[in-house]
Amino acid sequence: xxKTVFLCVFAFYSLMVINAQGxxxxxxxxxxxxxxxxxxxxxxxxxxxxxxxxxRSKHVAIEALWGALRNxxxxxxxxxAGSFINQYQGDWHVVHPDQAMSGRAVTAQYMPSxxxxxxxxxxxxxxEGRAQQGGTNSWPIDILVEGDIYVADGYGKIIDGTLIGxxxxxxxxxxxxxxxVFYGSVRDEEGISKVNGFNAWVMGVDPSYIxxxxxxxxxxxVRIGRATCLPxxxxxxxxxxxxxxxxxxxxxxxxxxxxxxxxxxxxxxxLAEKKYLPGQIDSRWTDEINADFREWLKQYxxxxxxxxxxxxxxxxxxxx
Numbered sequence: 001x002x003k004t005v006f007l008c009v010f011a012f013y014s015l016m017v018i019n020a021q022g023x024x025x026x027x028x029x030x031x032x033x034x035x036x037x038x039x040x041x042x043x044x045x046x047x048x049x050x051x052x053x054x055x056r057s058k059h060v061a062i063e064a065l066w067g068a069l070r071n072x073x074x075x076x077x078x079x080x081a082g083s084f085i086n087q088y089q090g091d092w093h094v095v096h097p098d099q100a101m102s103g104r105a106v107t108a109q110y111m112p113s114x115x116x117x118x119x120x121x122x123x124x125x126x127x128e129g130r131a132q133q134g135g136t137n138s139w140p141i142d143i144l145v146e147g148d149i150y151v152a153d154g155y156g157k158i159i160d161g162t163l164i165g166x167x168x169x170x171x172x173x174x175x176x177x178x179x180x181v182f183y184g185s186v187r188d189e190e191g192i193s194k195v196n197g198f199n200a201w202v203m204g205v206d207p208s209y210i211x212x213x214x215x216x217x218x219x220x221x222v223r224i225g226r227a228t229c230l231p232x233x234x235x236x237x238x239x240x241x242x243x244x245x246x247x248x249x250x251x252x253x254x255x256x257x258x259x260x261x262x263x264x265x266x267x268x269x270x271l272a273e274k275k276y277l278p279g280q281i282d283s284r285w286t287d288e289i290n291a292d293f294r295e296w297l298k299q300y301x302x303x304x305x306x307x308x309x310x311x312x313x314x315x316x317x318x319x320x
Contacts, residue, residue, distance in 0.1 A: 023125050023139065024218040030231050033221065036248040037232070044143070044219065046232035047247035049104055054147060054234070056304055057254050058100045062088075062240045064257035069245055072252070084249070089183075089225035090241035092201040095192055097239035101199050103149035103178045105233040105244065107222045108140040110154045110163070110184065113214040121214060136215040137163050143218070144175035149235045151244075153222040154184020158204040160211045166191030173198040181235060181242055183224045201237050252320045258304045259313055266296050290314075 027045030037047040057065070069084045126132060130139045140150055141164075150172055154161050164172070164180065165188040172180060179199035186192060189205045219231040227244050229235070234245040234253075245253050267281040276289065285293070294314075297307055312318045 021217070022128055023121055023130065023215070024128055024143070025220050025231070030219060033230060034232055034247055036246070038248070042145070042232075044231075046104065046106075046219070049232070049234055049247050049250050051147060053250055053254055054102045054104070056258070057234060057236045057245075057250070058102045059304070060236075060254060060257040060261060062236065062238050062243055064260045065236060065243050065245065065253055068253045068256035068260065069243070069249065072249060084246065087227050087244045087246075088241055089227045091225075092237075092239075092242065093204055094237075094239050095179075095189060095198075095200045095202075099199050101149065101179055101201075101235075101237045103147050103176065103235055104247075105151045105229050105231055105235050106140055106144055106148045107219055107229055107231050108150070108152040108215060109217040109220060109222050110137075110152060110157075110161075110213050111216050112155075113212050117216070118214045121216060135210065137210060138168065138171075139215060140218050141168060141171050141175065144172060146175070146177050148176040149178045149237070150176070150180045150182075151222065151224065151229050151233075151235060152180070152182045152184060153224060154182050154203075154213070156183055156203050156225075157213060158185045159206050160208045161185045161213060162187035162206055162208060162210050164192075166195065169195045169198050169200070181224065181237055199237070201242055255305065255309070255313060255318070259310060262297065262300070262303075262310070263293065266293050269296075 027043070030045030031041070034047050040048040042048050066088050069087055071083070073083050121136065125136065125139060131142060140152070144150060152163055154163055161184045163182055163184050164186050169192045173195050177197060181201045183203060185204045185206050186200055186202050187205070187207055187209065192198065192200060221228060221230050224244070229244040230246065232247045234247060234250040236243050236245065270276050271278060271281055280286070280289065294311070297303070297310060303310065
């Protein structure tokens with residue numbers, strides 16, 4: 001009887017240990033929630049979107065990316081019906097509005113502080129080998145690598161909700177060569193603005209220090225205003241807003257947006273030349289206009305991709 005009780009208690013304890021949530025999510029968890037990504041991954045499990053796609057995405061309009069993503073339906077075998085309509089957030093304070101930024105998301109969740117939970121977070125962080133000196137708001141910064149964007153839900157807190165100042169901004173840029181997207185605030189904007197290459201999308205700025213709030217998780221899904229962001233998402237941030245693109249859709253969304261913009265530029269030019277009427281350009285194109293567009297592409301300088309890839313897309317032969 002005692003042996004049976006001991007085994008039950010041991011099994012229960014083991015289950016609790018296995019299911020205990022760490023501050024940082026496990027690679028297995030990240031792989032599970034991003035299972036549709038079939039490419040290379042980082043050691044932490046995050047999808048490793050190719051660098052060339054990060055660069056290309058910066059040069060596409062937010063509206064074009066948003067339109068391409070919004071029109072992708074998940075209606076398919078084994079998938080819930082719907083579309084990606086909750087991936088955009090606007091209304092930002094941007095440190096350098098004319099400097100776009102793109103990268104792979106490292107996410108962090110903050111909540112109003114609660115002493116008993118904060119003690120657990122500290123102890124769990126110690127077991128995970130995280131720095132014990134300073135605030136826990138430095139923990140997400142420690143794991144950043146080049147190409148990452150630090151994305152944090154600071155639940156919109158401005159006063160006493162400043163997640164970083166100029167020192168941490170320097171550390172972030174040193175690790176990631178990028179900046180931050182915070183649904184919260186920062187302090188010392190004057191100093192932050194002098195960190196060459198760093199940029200920040202935040203809800204506000206305040207001179208106060210962070211207090212009354214705590215880090216609860218790293219690399220779990222987070223809510224950024226009206227949007228949901230997963231670790232490894234493609235983040236594209238401009239003065240017109242921020243979009244979070246699921247990693248497995250990044251190439252498809254970028255190519256679709258690039259072709260959409262090329263069609264727009266062709267249409268604007270032909271309208272300026274008065275070759276076609278507005279109704280012809282603003283509706284389904286005729287075979288004549290489509291053929292003209294293909295010839296126009298052959299003369300267009302600095303296409304974002306090889307022209308045959310564009311033709312494959314137009315012909316419906318593009319595979320993802």
